[in-house]
Amino acid sequence: MFRQSISRWVKQLSPVQMIFLFYFIAVIVATALLAMPAAYQSGARPPFIDILFTAVSALSVTGLSTLTIADTFSTTGAVLLAVVLQLGGVGVMAIGTFIWMVVGKKIRLRERKLIMADQNQSSFSGIVRLVREILLVILTIEFIGFIVLGTYYLQYFPTAKEAFFQSFFGVISATTNGGFDITGQSLKLFKDDYFVQFINMLLIIFGAIGYPVLIEVKEYLFAGEVKRQTLRFSLFAKVTTLTFLILIVVGALFIMLLDAGGFFAGKSWHETLFYSLFQSITTRSAGLTTMDVSQLSEPNHLFMSILMIIGASPSSAGGGIRTTTFALVVIFIITYARGQRNIRIFNREVHEQDLFKAVTVTLMAIVFVLTATILLSIAEPFGLSQILFEVSSAFGTVGLSLGITDDLSVFSKIVLMILMFIGRIGILTFLFIFTSHKQTGKYHYPKEKMVIG
Amino acid sequence: MFRQSISRWVKQLSPVQMIFLFYFIAVIVATALLAMPAAYQSGARPPFIDILFTAVSALSVTGLSTLTIADTFSTTGAVLLAVVLQLGGVGVMAIGTFIWMVVGKKIRLRERKLIMADQNQSSFSGIVRLVREILLVILTIEFIGFIVLGTYYLQYFPTAKEAFFQSFFGVISATTNGGFDITGQSLKLFKDDYFVQFINMLLIIFGAIGYPVLIEVKEYLFAGEVKRQTLRFSLFAKVTTLTFLILIVVGALFIMLLDAGGFFAGKSWHETLFYSLFQSITTRSAGLTTMDVSQLSEPNHLFMSILMIIGASPSSAGGGIRTTTFALVVIFIITYARGQRNIRIFNREVHEQDLFKAVTVTLMAIVFVLTATILLSIAEPFGLSQILFEVSSAFGTVGLSLGITDDLSVFSKIVLMILMFIGRIGILTFLFIFTSHKQTGKYHYPKEKMVIG
Numbered sequence: 001m002f003r004q005s006i007s008r009w010v011k012q013l014s015p016v017q018m019i020f021l022f023y024f025i026a027v028i029v030a031t032a033l034l035a036m037p038a039a040y041q042s043g044a045r046p047p048f049i050d051i052l053f054t055a056v057s058a059l060s061v062t063g064l065s066t067l068t069i070a071d072t073f074s075t076t077g078a079v080l081l082a083v084v085l086q087l088g089g090v091g092v093m094a095i096g097t098f099i100w101m102v103v104g105k106k107i108r109l110r111e112r113k114l115i116m117a118d119q120n121q122s123s124f125s126g127i128v129r130l131v132r133e134i135l136l137v138i139l140t141i142e143f144i145g146f147i148v149l150g151t152y153y154l155q156y157f158p159t160a161k162e163a164f165f166q167s168f169f170g171v172i173s174a175t176t177n178g179g180f181d182i183t184g185q186s187l188k189l190f191k192d193d194y195f196v197q198f199i200n201m202l203l204i205i206f207g208a209i210g211y212p213v214l215i216e217v218k219e220y221l222f223a224g225e226v227k228r229q230t231l232r233f234s235l236f237a238k239v240t241t242l243t244f245l246i247l248i249v250v251g252a253l254f255i256m257l258l259d260a261g262g263f264f265a266g267k268s269w270h271e272t273l274f275y276s277l278f279q280s281i282t283t284r285s286a287g288l289t290t291m292d293v294s295q296l297s298e299p300n301h302l303f304m305s306i307l308m309i310i311g312a313s314p315s316s317a318g319g320g321i322r323t324t325t326f327a328l329v330v331i332f333i334i335t336y337a338r339g340q341r342n343i344r345i346f347n348r349e350v351h352e353q354d355l356f357k358a359v360t361v362t363l364m365a366i367v368f369v370l371t372a373t374i375l376l377s378i379a380e381p382f383g384l385s386q387i388l389f390e391v392s393s394a395f396g397t398v399g400l401s402l403g404i405t406d407d408l409s410v411f412s413k414i415v416l417m418i419l420m421f422i423g424r425i426g427i428l429t430f431l432f433i434f435t436s437h438k439q440t441g442k443y444h445y446p447k448e449k450m451v452i453g
Numbered sequence: 454m455f456r457q458s459i460s461r462w463v464k465q466l467s468p469v470q471m472i473f474l475f476y477f478i479a480v481i482v483a484t485a486l487l488a489m490p491a492a493y494q495s496g497a498r499p500p501f502i503d504i505l506f507t508a509v510s511a512l513s514v515t516g517l518s519t520l521t522i523a524d525t526f527s528t529t530g531a532v533l534l535a536v537v538l539q540l541g542g543v544g545v546m547a548i549g550t551f552i553w554m555v556v557g558k559k560i561r562l563r564e565r566k567l568i569m570a571d572q573n574q575s576s577f578s579g580i581v582r583l584v585r586e587i588l589l590v591i592l593t594i595e596f597i598g599f600i601v602l603g604t605y606y607l608q609y610f611p612t613a614k615e616a617f618f619q620s621f622f623g624v625i626s627a628t629t630n631g632g633f634d635i636t637g638q639s640l641k642l643f644k645d646d647y648f649v650q651f652i653n654m655l656l657i658i659f660g661a662i663g664y665p666v667l668i669e670v671k672e673y674l675f676a677g678e679v680k681r682q683t684l685r686f687s688l689f690a691k692v693t694t695l696t697f698l699i700l701i702v703v704g705a706l707f708i709m710l711l712d713a714g715g716f717f718a719g720k721s722w723h724e725t726l727f728y729s730l731f732q733s734i735t736t737r738s739a740g741l742t743t744m745d746v747s748q749l750s751e752p753n754h755l756f757m758s759i760l761m762i763i764g765a766s767p768s769s770a771g772g773g774i775r776t777t778t779f780a781l782v783v784i785f786i787i788t789y790a791r792g793q794r795n796i797r798i799f800n801r802e803v804h805e806q807d808l809f810k811a812v813t814v815t816l817m818a819i820v821f822v823l824t825a826t827i828l829l830s831i832a833e834p835f836g837l838s839q840i841l842f843e844v845s846s847a848f849g850t851v852g853l854s855l856g857i858t859d860d861l862s863v864f865s866k867i868v869l870m871i872l873m874f875i876g877r878i879g880i881l882t883f884l885f886i887f888t889s890h891k892q893t894g895k896y897h898y899p900k901e902k903m904v905i906g
């Protein structure tokens with residue numbers, strides 16, 4: 001009865017109103033959870049704005065915090081934080097995929113079927129089912145990670161309980177790309193342990209590569225020999241995965257080169273490899289670190305700001321303009337700079353409208369980031385590169401910081417919360433406020449649609 | 454004979470090759486002129502890289518300099534510098550308008566006739582005629598300015614000769630938007646003289662608003678009463694002029710607001726008005742100043758960097774992405790964010806291809822500016838906002854600086870010279886390298902073409 005009446009009410013809402021409603025409820029719930037006195041060590045309960053900031057940061061799986069979790073939160077608090085992270089991570093994937101379904105009125109049948117098994121379901125039960133499926137995939141990944149890391153951590157921590165608790169929190173923080181830590185020093189403890197780093201990189205990538213990609217890979221892996229012959233990955237999966245991997249490699253290369261004479265001077269090849277690779281992966285979304293990023297040079301901070309603004313894949317736990325948007329913008333520039341009109345990737349023609357959306361998202365992101373940077377530089381005494389880094393980190397829901405988060409004014413915290421919200425649900429969702437009822441469908445040439453952000 | 458054989462050779466070149474050739478010759482000539490010992494005060498002859506830098510800066514009417522002109526150049530040197538500025542200012546307008554003619558194969562007949570009186574002329578004599586006409590318009594403006602300011606300067610300088618020499622150099626520097634000064638303190642001397650500031654603002658605007666606009670206004674003013682009824686300003690002239698004026702007002706407003714509690718605190722309303730208005734106008738291209746810009750706050754420096762990147766009108770003495778590009782990008786964002794397709798301004802439909810070009814130019818400008826900023830921040834010890842300001846100043850051929858130009862390494866000087874070159878001829882000219890022979894002309898709907906950058 002109760003569920004039916006909710007279902008009826010929610011059905012009246014537009015998709016965008018639904019997302020706002022869910023997010024609003026989630027912020028209230030998360031703030032309420034984190035406002036519980038039991039969540040804090042004795043005498044360490046912070047002011048409301050910091051609780052709200054941490055709730056928004058956790059829900060948007062950003063990881064920026066005005067508090068040192070290890071010194072402030074109790075064990076109960078850490079568990080609650082992990083719950084909010086999980087809620088945020090699954091929620092952000094669900095919202096991304098949900099948008100895909102809304103756009104998906106023009107998506108090929110097979111892809112839609114992958115996501116929403118029964119098309120005749122109402123959109124509310126569709127969402128419930130979607131969230132359940134995402135949760136299942138994420139929990140499976142997390143459970144494997146939890147067992148592997150927990151067992152491995154026995155050598156690091158005095159008791160099995162602590163080893164597995166560290167693994168519990170760390171795996172959720174990595175897989176949801178939340179980037180919070182309860183060690184007080186992120187993953188710097190494991191800066192020489194390449195196994196821990198490798199597992200964390202895998203978990204981060206699972207969280208950041210996009211739920212549709214995970215689903216397509218899962219279907220491929222579990223398909224029978226015969227069926228596998230006929231399966232092909234969607235254009236979206238190919239573009240996002242390729243862009244994702246190229247960005248990791250190019251990112252690592254530049255991070256390494258920009259500090260070749262600085263942080264990386266005198267480091268062995270394997271230290272250099274793991275530091276730069278981990279930093280490249282974490283900078284795009286997760287925010288966990290094996291080093292103190294403020295040790296890197298200013299050009300590197302600027303470069304990393306760009307990586308953070310690009311962010312992770314659509315329908316993933318990451319933020320930013322998203323990999324597909326970046327890829328399409330690069331394609332747009334090359335295409336129109338050469339005066340051409342037809343765009344092909346992987347032997348498929350790209351829909352022009354997708355290019356325009358990608359460009360619009362990118363230009364709006366630049367406007368948002370610049371505006372926030374100007375606002376924070378009015379309000380704060382810090383240097384431009386520190387502020388740009390912080391702002392990019394919020395927009396990309398990354399959570400890296402050059403250490404200024406604690407000292408920000410309430411005004412700047414509010415600006416960052418808005419950015420984390422925008423970065424989380426994506427600029428394209430904002431566009432849907434205007435476009436969802438105005439689709440004209442003028443196009444008469446057959447092309448393959450692609451999700452942008 | 455000689456002229457005919459040059460004419461024949463030049464005719465074989467593509468427009469882009471021609472522009473590069475002219476620019477290359479101009480750099481050699483300008484460097485040779487400024488390398489003459491007579492150009493310098495005794496014992497003040499600078500190293501070659503600084504002469505080259507000053508030549509490139511003057512030719513691109515930027516005004517960035519590694520030298521203090523007042524302490525280094527002789528009177529002869531100042532005259533030579535004025536000649537190079539004049540060459541650069543007229544050249545940049547001619548190149549811009551020439552590109553307009555090349556694009557203009559699709560431009561309405563009347564507009565083309567305005568620029569190139571006889572279409573049957575060869576392109577070489579067309580250019581010669583164009584340069585002559587531009588020179589005439591500019592010299593007329595400069596001559597009036599020279600007489601007015603020179604007479605007025607009699608109260609400031611001990612001899613009539615010095616008053617008119619200051620007026621001579623100052624008027625050329627303002628009208629060509631060169632921004633060099635021989636006073637050693639730009640226009641700070643006239644910070645309380647609103648008449649001098651007003652005349653300088655007018656001259657700067659004449660140089661920055663675009664030659665096609667000047668020509669259309671001239672035709673309108675000199676047309677008979679009857680003919681005037683039938684004249685209408687082109688879409689291009691309306692868009693560029695409106696954008697130009699809006700940017701001046703909005704720019705002044707923000708410059709004022711961002712330092713309301715700083716530089717402008719305690720200033721009277723007329724001081725505030727003139728400081729902010731002059732700064733807004735000069736930041737978009739000219740680079741002359743009535744104040745020390747390093748006294749403004751960091752948020753203001755960031756905002757002014759954006760103004761510098763936007764720059765002046767196409768086919769003007771200014772650089773940057775240009776006003777029309779900026780206007781079309783704003784229109785693009787609004788249009789595609791709302792999911793619409795048809796764009797109208799002033800009751801005319803805008804050509805889609807123009808929007809794409811504007812967006813491509815803007816995105817490439819962002820790539821260039823970011824790349825140069827990263828390169829300079831690798832090479833230099835200065836802060837990010839100082840470097841971004843310097844780089845934006847070079848790309849916008851503005852010439853404002855927070856005082857780091859003298860201390861730059863040779864590497865950074867070369868980067869800035871390349872940026873000044875790109876900013877001068879415009880990113881769109883680069884695009885023509887690829888597009889000039891690939892125009893497909895697929896469009897079958899009637900729209901009005903517009904010049905972008």
Ligand SMILES: [K+]
Pocket residue numbers: 061062063177178179285286287397398399
């Ligand atoms: K994060």
Ligand SMILES: [K+]
Pocket residue numbers: 514515516630631632738739740850851852
């Ligand atoms: K200038």
